[in-house]
Structures are given as structure tokens and as C-alpha cells.
Amino acid sequence: MFQKVLIAEDLDSINLAIDYVVRELAIAEIHHVKYCDDAIPKIKRALADGKPFDLLISDLSFKEDGRKVTLASGEELITAVKNIQPELPVLVYSIEDRNYRIKSLFEVQHINGFVLKGRDSILQLKKAIQAIFESDQPYLAPELKHILVDKTTATIEPIDIQIIKHLSEGVQQEEMEQVFKQKGIAPNSKSTIEKRIGKLKLLFRANNTVHLVAMAKDLGLI
Amino acid sequence: MKRSAIHFLFLITLLLGVFHACQPENVLSKEALYKASSQKAIDFENAAQLDSAYYHYTQAKINSPDRTGDLFAYTLLKIAMLQHNKGDFSGSEETITEALANYKGSTYLPYLYNLLASSYYRLNNPTEALSYYQKAYETSTVEMERLIYQNNIGLIHLETKHYAQSIALLAPLLKEELLIANKPEYARVQDNLGYAQYKLNLPDAFENLSNAWRLRDSLQDNFGLTASCMHLSEYYQLIQPETAKRYADLAYQASVATQSPDDQLEALKWLTTHSQPQQAKLYYDRYIQLNDSLTKVRQLAKNQFAKIKYDSKKATQEVIKYKNQNLLLLVIIAFILLVGVLLYFLYQSITKRKLQRSAYETETRISKRIHDELANDVFHAMTFTQTTDLQNSHHKESLLDALETIYKRTRDISKENSNIRTDEHFEADLLQLLNSFSDPQLNVLVKTKNDIVWSKLLPEKKIAVFRVLQELLINTKKHSQASIVVIDFQNQSKSLFIHCFDNGLGYDLTIPKKSGLQHAENRILAIQGTLTFDSQPEKGFRAKLIIPK
Numbered sequence: 001m002f003q004k005v006l007i008a009e010d011l012d013s014i015n016l017a018i019d020y021v022v023r024e025l026a027i028a029e030i031h032h033v034k035y036c037d038d039a040i041p042k043i044k045r046a047l048a049d050g051k052p053f054d055l056l057i058s059d060l061s062f063k064e065d066g067r068k069v070t071l072a073s074g075e076e077l078i079t080a081v082k083n084i085q086p087e088l089p090v091l092v093y094s095i096e097d098r099n100y101r102i103k104s105l106f107e108v109q110h111i112n113g114f115v116l117k118g119r120d121s122i123l124q125l126k127k128a129i130q131a132i133f134e135s136d137q138p139y140l141a142p143e144l145k146h147i148l149v150d151k152t153t154a155t156i157e158p159i160d161i162q163i164i165k166h167l168s169e170g171v172q173q174e175e176m177e178q179v180f181k182q183k184g185i186a187p188n189s190k191s192t193i194e195k196r197i198g199k200l201k202l203l204f205r206a207n208n209t210v211h212l213v214a215m216a217k218d219l220g221l222i
Numbered sequence: 223m224k225r226s227a228i229h230f231l232f233l234i235t236l237l238l239g240v241f242h243a244c245q246p247e248n249v250l251s252k253e254a255l256y257k258a259s260s261q262k263a264i265d266f267e268n269a270a271q272l273d274s275a276y277y278h279y280t281q282a283k284i285n286s287p288d289r290t291g292d293l294f295a296y297t298l299l300k301i302a303m304l305q306h307n308k309g310d311f312s313g314s315e316e317t318i319t320e321a322l323a324n325y326k327g328s329t330y331l332p333y334l335y336n337l338l339a340s341s342y343y344r345l346n347n348p349t350e351a352l353s354y355y356q357k358a359y360e361t362s363t364v365e366m367e368r369l370i371y372q373n374n375i376g377l378i379h380l381e382t383k384h385y386a387q388s389i390a391l392l393a394p395l396l397k398e399e400l401l402i403a404n405k406p407e408y409a410r411v412q413d414n415l416g417y418a419q420y421k422l423n424l425p426d427a428f429e430n431l432s433n434a435w436r437l438r439d440s441l442q443d444n445f446g447l448t449a450s451c452m453h454l455s456e457y458y459q460l461i462q463p464e465t466a467k468r469y470a471d472l473a474y475q476a477s478v479a480t481q482s483p484d485d486q487l488e489a490l491k492w493l494t495t496h497s498q499p500q501q502a503k504l505y506y507d508r509y510i511q512l513n514d515s516l517t518k519v520r521q522l523a524k525n526q527f528a529k530i531k532y533d534s535k536k537a538t539q540e541v542i543k544y545k546n547q548n549l550l551l552l553v554i555i556a557f558i559l560l561v562g563v564l565l566y567f568l569y570q571s572i573t574k575r576k577l578q579r580s581a582y583e584t585e586t587r588i589s590k591r592i593h594d595e596l597a598n599d600v601f602h603a604m605t606f607t608q609t610t611d612l613q614n615s616h617h618k619e620s621l622l623d624a625l626e627t628i629y630k631r632t633r634d635i636s637k638e639n640s641n642i643r644t645d646e647h648f649e650a651d652l653l654q655l656l657n658s659f660s661d662p663q664l665n666v667l668v669k670t671k672n673d674i675v676w677s678k679l680l681p682e683k684k685i686a687v688f689r690v691l692q693e694l695l696i697n698t699k700k701h702s703q704a705s706i707v708v709i710d711f712q713n714q715s716k717s718l719f720i721h722c723f724d725n726g727l728g729y730d731l732t733i734p735k736k737s738g739l740q741h742a743e744n745r746i747l748a749i750q751g752t753l754t755f756d757s758q759p760e761k762g763f764r765a766k767l768i769i770p771k
Binding site for chain 2 (some may be wrong): 101203204218
């Protein structure tokens with residue numbers, strides 16, 4: 001198990017929960033900071049002493065109490081830490097439940113795990129720390145897993161509208177490639193059109209192309 | 223009738239003669255042209271062809287080599303003299319003024335001053351006349367001339383009815399030997415003295431007047447005779463009217479011989495008032511004829527002068543007018559700028575107020591939600607803890623459930639009002655926000671051509687787009703029961719057009735808007751955008767959002 005953990009968290013009450021978990025996991029050395037700015041010298045010091053931290057558990061939002069700070073948020077702290085000790089695993093423990101923010105933490109800050117503060121967060125924390133220790137895979141609670149699934153496909157592009165339009169005009173999926181080529185519409189390869197229709201059916205939750213066309217028409221897309 | 227002397231000595235002609243002798247033969251040079259013109263002028267003048275003389279003097283003036291020298295001054299003096307003798311006193315005054323302005327020498331100064339004084343005298347300006355006669359007297363170094371100027375000063379006093387002063391100046395002159403030798407001048411002084419004495423009823427008056435007349439008669443000095451005869455006629459006017467008339471006739475004859483219209487007029491006027499009716503009418507007709515033509519000639523000269531004056535005045539006025547127009551233009555521009563600046567600040571302040579109001583509304587909304595959704599629940603949890611046995615694990619679970627609800631609500635309020643990154647993360651954050659509304663019941667589709675340049679949109683506009691779409695999707699999720707909602711982004715030349723529509727239950731627009739939608743509308747108005755709703759029951763809900771770029 002991890003031997004030396006740094007906890008960046010400004011509320012003592014929540015710190016208690018983490019304390020409870022790390023104690024239960026028998027982690028020997030636990031350090032606390034209440035300001036992001038204080039975390040950096042600690043990490044540097046530990047590195048210089050040859051006893052670096054094994055894990056950083058950080059919140060995202062820190063209370064502003066009038067003290068002038070250079071690192072105001074957890075994101076900034078994580079970015080700074082990754083510059084000093086890139087291999088240090090980071091677990092974020094936050095009330096932030098906006099999917100896109102969580103996703104961005106994994107994609108931009110390359111955090112190793114995320115636990116949403118909530119009723120069962122003590123259990124979640126324990127699981128997360130164990131998972132990070134045991135594997136390189138990022139850890140996310142099962143009910144949040146969908147966040148990391150790529151959703152960019154939920155975008156409809158002009159070519160999609162063209163496809164639906166042609167379907168509505170009675171053009172068969174098999175003929176589409178030929179028609180598109182004649183009209184100079186691109187992309188027009190058979191596989192692309194197939195993929196796009198498949199994606200559209202999924203997006204509109206349509207059972208078949210007729211259903212898809214009907215829904216698009218109802219919505220006024222075509 | 224009085225006569226002043228315009229006297230020039232032969233010195234001038236002599237000087238010119240010396241000049242002639244010194245000049246090398248060069249027909250093309252200016253000097254040669256000047257010389258030729260001057261000579262012709264002198265010839266014509268001697269032949270009493272004054273118009274031709276005038277023309278050649280003006281030619282000489284044009285060709286004069288040095289405007290500050292004696293020759294130029296001399297030529298102008300001659301021109302002025304001719305003008306003066308023709309009765310163009312304004313012209314004469316102008317010519318001399320030009321000469322005085324350029325002349326750097328001293329030889330001709332007294333003559334110029336003298337002629338100028340005479341012109342002022344004839345222009346009924348005795349004050350100026352007196353002052354220039356004094357200058358002529360002071361600058362002259364020739365004794366004879368000084369005597370003549372003294373006579374002229376005396377004449378002005380005579381004219382201004384200061385007879386005693388006039389006599390005091392004139393009487394000593396008659397004892398000057400130089401003057402006694404110069405008969406025409408002596409006669410002039412004597413005549414003027416006699417006239418002054420007559421005015422004061424002094425005993426020597428008649429003797430002086432008649433002696434002067436006799437002397438002038440013997441000299442055939444027609445200018446002088448005119449004056450003498452007029453003076454004698456006036457003298458006899460009361461005591462011997464017949465004699466008075468005879469002198470008036472003589473004066474007229476003399477004046478005709480001089481070709482001087484002013485003198486003729488004076489004589490005719492006199493004859494008209496002192497003749498028999500029939501005779502008088504003849505004189506009167508001639509007077510009118512002469513006066514008319516004279517007036518016409520003078521008027522022409524005057525008009526010419528007036529025109530020059532008028533033109534220059536007009537030019538000055540146009541300059542002023544032009545300046546005024548420029549000034550007016552400047553004032554108008556300044557005014558427009560001022561109004562523009564004021565309007566700009568007004569617009570800024572209105573926008574600011576709208577944004578402030580929008581911010582204020584957000585604050586009150588949050589406050590209301592905390593009160594409605596949180597305070598009540600917290601109070602309920604408090605009462606529950608006080609009244610229930612928490613050792614009971616079932617009760618403890620209930621309390622935890624209640625607390626979790628409160629916690630989630632707090633998180634929702636925080637989430638809906640948390641900060642939005644308006645930097646390069648904005649587009650990704652916005653797409654993730656929209657996608658985050660997707661769940662097994664509702665699918666959020668984004669329709670875009672990927673041609674929207676978010677970085678060019680102001681931060682407050684990005685925030686408005688973000689919050690309004692969030693509001694619309696919350697609304698769709700809560701009320702519509704839709705399975706699909708499409709958000710269509712369209713990039714237009716001057717605005718960003720966002721069309722948000724679903725396949726849900728629709729919404730009866732006649733019912734007052736829910737606070738969330740109302741709030742969204744206010745946000746859009748604050749950034750000068752528009753938000754319109756279109757919906758019918760069972761036909762879905764449509765919102766059209768236009769954000770000015």
C-alpha cells in the first residue's frame with residue numbers, strides 16, 4: 001500500500017473522512033495542506049529528501065479567505081504537481097459532478113482517479129485508493145463510468161442531414177453512394193454512409209431508417 | 223474763389239536732363255523705355271496735350287527702374303499733378319500716397335506733401351491739408367518754396383475762417399524780396415491777403431485785391447485771374463452789383479481759358495445769381511450742363527475707385543465667410559462627436575445597467591432557491607433529529623437520506639451558478655454540458671457545421687449562451703418528456719443563431735413563462751440578443767436564440 005500521502009483539502013470535516021480511510025488502509029505517513037500553494041514546497045521537500053509522496057488526494061475548490069494565492073484551484077495544483085513529480089498518482093475528491101469537468105480532469109490533467117463526495121464516498125475512496133495502487137487504469141465509480149465514454153458522436157453534421165434528406169426522398173441506402181457522387185456530395189463512400197446511418201439511428205433511437213426519417217421530419221430537421 | 227499754388231521749379235526738369243545725358247543708348251533696357259516715355263510726356267505737357275502726357279507718364283511709371291528713387295517719385299508727382307489739375311483729387315491723393323510709401327529720397331518730399339495737402343484741401347479736408355502743408359514747409363530747403371508753402375498755410379486758415387491767423391502769415395510775405403521778384407506768386411499772396419482783409423472789413427482789402435488782379439492781368443495768368451475776378455466780384459457784390467457782375471463775367475472767361483471745370487462752375491454759379499433773369503437762365507443751363515458732365519466724370523472716377531474698394535471689401539468678406547463656414551463646420555463636427563460620445567456612454571451605461579440587473583436577478587433567484595429548497599429541508603432534518611430516536615438504524619437511514627437530498631440540492635444550485643470558462647475551453651465545455659443532459663430517456667443532438675469562431679465572441683455573450691442553453695435543457699428535461707432535443711448552431715454574418723427544439727409535449731405559451739425561461743430571456747436581452755419561443759401542445763418546443771457578434 002501507499003506509504004506517504006498528501007491531502008490537499010480545506011475543510012476539516014471532509015478531511016476526517018479521508019483520515020478515516022487512510023488509517024483503515026494502514027498508510028503510515030499522512031500530510032495535510034489547506035492551501036494549494038503549501039502543497040508545492042512539501043512535494044519538493046519530500047523529493048529533495050529522497051522520500052517522495054506516493055499519492056496526492058486533492059479537492060478542486062478551495063475557499064477564498066483573503067490570503068493571496070497563486071494556485072487557486074485543484075486543477076492548477078495538479079498541473080503544477082505534474083510538472084514537479086510527473087509520476088505521482090493523483091486522486092480527486094470533490095463535489096464537482098459536472099460530467100464535462102470530470103472528463104476534462106482525466107483528459108487534460110491526467111488524474112488517476114475521481115471520487116464524488118457523497119453519501120457513500122468513504123467506501124468509494126477506499127476502493128479508489130486500492131484501485132490506483134493496484135493498477136494503472138484510471139478509477140471512476142461505476143455510476144460515473146459513462147462520463148468517459150466518447151460522446152462526440154452526438155453531433156449531427158451537414159452530411160448527416162443530406163443522408164436523411166435523401167432517405168426521405170426514397171433513395172435506398174445502397175444507391176446513396178452513386179447519387180452522392182453524381183451530385184458531388186462528399187464524403188460519399190459506401191462505408192461512410194453506412195456508418196453515418198448507423199450512428200443516426202442510434203442517436204435518434206430509431207428502430208429503422210423509416211423511423212429515423214419520420215423522427216427527423218417531426219423535429220423539422222429536414 | 224481761392225487759389226493755392228502748386229509750384230515746381232525747373233530743378234526737376236534739370237535733374238531729368240542730367241539723367242538723360244548719363245544714360246547709355248540701349249533701346250531695350252527699362253531705363254531707355256523710361257527715358258523715352260518721360261520725354262514724350264514732357265513734350266505733350268509742353269504742348270498742353272495733358273491726356274497724352276498723362277498716358278506717357280503712366281508708361282514711364284511702369285518702366286521706372288527703381289521704385290524708391292527720385293525718378294519714380296518724380297513721375298508719380300507729375301501724374302498726381304495732372305490728376306489734380308483735371309479735378310481727380312482722390313486719384314491725385316492715391317498717387318501721392320503710393321509715391322510716399324515707396325520713396326526713400328528727400329528731394330521731392332516737399333512737393334509731394336504740398337500736392338497731397340492741396341488734394342486734401344480740394345477734398346474738403348482742411349485739417350489734413352494744413353498738416354501736409356506744414357510738412358512741406360518743414361521739409362523744404364528752398365527759400366522761395368517755403369514762402370509759397372507759407373502762403374498755402376495762410377490760405378487754409380482763410381478757408382477755415384481763421385482770417386486773423388491768415389493775415390498774420392500772409393502780410394509778412396509781401397515784404398520778402400524773393401517773392402517780390404516772383405510776380406505770379408506775389409500776386410497770389412496779395413490776392414489771398416486782400417480777400418482775408420475783406421472778410422474782416424479791413425481798409426487795405428481793396429488795394430491788395432485790385433493790385434493782384436492788375437498784376438495777374440498783365441501776366442495773362444488765367445488761373446490767377448479767375449480767383450482775382452471772383453474775389454473782386456464778391457467785394458463789389460453789395461456796393462456795386464453791376465461791377466460785381468462784370469467781374470463775374472471776367473472770372474468765367476478766365477476759367478474757360480484755364481479749362482478748369484471747378485473754376486468755371488464757381489464763376490457760372492456766381493453769374494446765375496447776379497444776372498438778369500434771361501441771362502441768368504443761360505448761365506444756369508450751362509452750369510447744369512457742366513455740373514452734370516463734371517459730376518458724371520467725377521462719379522465715374524469715384525465709381526472706379528469705389529469698385530476697387532468694394533472688390534477688396536468683398537474679398538475680405540468672402541474670406542470671413544469662408545472662415546465662418548469652416549468654423550461652423552468645425553462646430554458641427556465637434557457637436558456630432560460630442561453627441562456620439564454621449565450616446566456611446568449612454569449605451570454603455572444602459573448595457574451595464576442591464577447586466578447589473580441580470581446579475582441582481584440571478585442573486586435573488588439563488589437566494590429564493592436556497593430559501594425554498596434548502597432552508598425548509600434543513601429545518602425539517604433538524605426537527606427530525608430533535609424528535610426521533612437516532613439509535614434506531616431505520617431512523618438514522620431516514621436522516622441520512624434527508625441530508626443527502628439537501629447535499630445534492632446544494633450541489634445543483636452550485637452547479638447551475640458556478641463559473642464558466644470563457645477561454646479556449648469554452649467550446650468543449652459547452653458541448654460537454656449539452657451531452658451531460660443525455661441519459662436513457664433523453665438524447666441531446668448537436669447540429670453544427672463546426673464553423674463558429676467562439677474566440678471572437680465576448681465573454682459575457684459566451685456566458686449567456688451557456689446559461690441559456692443550460693436553462694433550456696433543464697426545462698426540456700423537467701417538463702417536456704421529449705426523447706430527442708436538437709441544438710442547431712448556425713453561423714450568420716452578424717450574429718450567432720441557435721435553434722433549440724425537441725419532440726416533447728410542447729408548452730402552452732399563453733401560460734406565464736416559468737421563472738427559468740423568464741430568466742433566460744432577461745439574460746439574452748442584457749446582451750442585446752433575442753430569444754423567442756414557439757410551441758404548441760404535442761408539437762414540441764422551439765427556442766430561437768440570436769446573439770449579436
